[in-house]
């Protein structure tokens with residue numbers, strides 16, 4: 001077991017040497033404790049020369065899930081750039097190193113479905129952001145048990161009918177799908193509502209936010225900036241919905257390269273003449289803008305056919321036929337709202353527990369269970385087939401309840 005936990009109630013020692021007593025605590029790595037504290041609770045996890053300290057309290061003794069890093073070589077503390085939404089602190093947490101690139105965080109006394117998180121410290125996504133931002137980056141992602149549904153990326157030239165198809169889908173399946181509200185620097189159209197269709201923003205503000213790593217992807221399209229913020233995707237997933245992204249081909253390429261596993265669909269017009277007709281009849285663009293969009297459409301249609309980029313190409317000739325094909329592609333039934341997923345029992349992560357680990361199997365041992373108790377106190381978490389990751393969700397941790405003390409002890413022996 002490499003990971004560990006210690007408590008330090010003081011303030012982070014930023015940019016200076018850590019006091020000896022704290023380093024002693026870090027170097028010793030006593031086993032994970034089963035006790036819990038609600039004040040200034042921290043865990044320390046060593047990866048190579050670095051120690052990631054998670055948690056603690058803000059100045060007003062309010063619990064936080066902040067991250068700071070101690071470099072054992074330079075003996076300097078630093079605060080990394082943190083991407084993604086962090087878990088809400090509650091009654092402490094446990095930390096377990098997985099795969100040498102991410103830390104599994106279990107929030108004590110929280111339901112398993114809400115309390116399983118990952119802090120990525122050296123996954124491909126984090127490494128890429130590291131390069132772009134030029135600072136140390138870590139990224140939060142929430143763990144989703146089993147195979148959660150994949151987000152859907154829809155691309156296609158302006159005027160092809162992406163918005164129309166997405167609206168139909170959201171109307172027919174309101175509790176299944178949620179729209180990722182992009183940011184854009186273009187001016188709002190007459191019926192567009194800020195925060196619903198887009199987050200309308202200023203170029204300088206958006207450029208700064210892109211630099212700060214707030215965006216999953218961004219691109220310059222038809223002369224304006226467009227981008228999907230990490231928050232936009234998380235807002236949909238947090239509402240328990242499947243995320244739909246309406247983004248251009250460059251954006252689709254970036255998402256493909258990220259760890260947000262998605263289904264990529266490209267919508268084609270029956271002809272360029274028909275595309276022009278739809279754009280004009282929509283009446284939302286000036287003549288100059290229509291011309292620009294038509295010029296770009298040709299290149300977009302070529303790129304849409306790039307091998308390996310889109311999983312499905314649908315032609316939007318007759319709207320109802322295309323919509324039917326879209327639903328079929330997504331495996332949706334004609335009538336029912338497909339939100340119904342097989343539900344998984346949502347147990348509570350015990351407030352007090354100890355943790356043992358072998359490879360990617362983690363035993364969360366909450367002590368002995370009362371005879372006949374409704375809820376088991378021990379769980380086995382199998383992290384061997386994780387998919388996706390930050391930004392967004394880490395899908396696939398499997399959790400098995402261990403109902404008896406004997407089973408639990410058997411597992412401990414095996415680990």
Ligand SMILES: Nc1nc2c(ncn2[C@@H]2O[C@H](COP(=O)(O)OP(=O)(O)O)[C@@H](O)[C@H]2O)c(=O)[nH]1
Pocket residue numbers: 154155156157158159163182183186217218219221222226227228246247248249250251252
């Ligand atoms: N890369 C990227 N493209 C986006 C985003 N949001 C919208 N777009 C694309 O920007 C293009 C222009 O969108 P918009 O101005 O709404 O015009 P429309 O496509 O004619 O409705 C479309 O291809 C959208 O798919 C985003 O967040 N990222």
Ligand SMILES: Nc1ncnc2c1ncn2[C@@H]1O[C@H](COP(=O)(O)OP(=O)(O)O)[C@@H](O)[C@H]1O
Pocket residue numbers: 156157158159160161162163164165278279281282316317318319320322
């Ligand atoms: N299959 C179709 N046949 C005819 N008109 C369509 C069809 N699909 C969409 N439209 C119309 O074309 C215009 C552009 O559609 P829209 O959804 O705004 O495209 P996009 O979001 O791809 O820019 C809208 O006026 C819409 O009503």
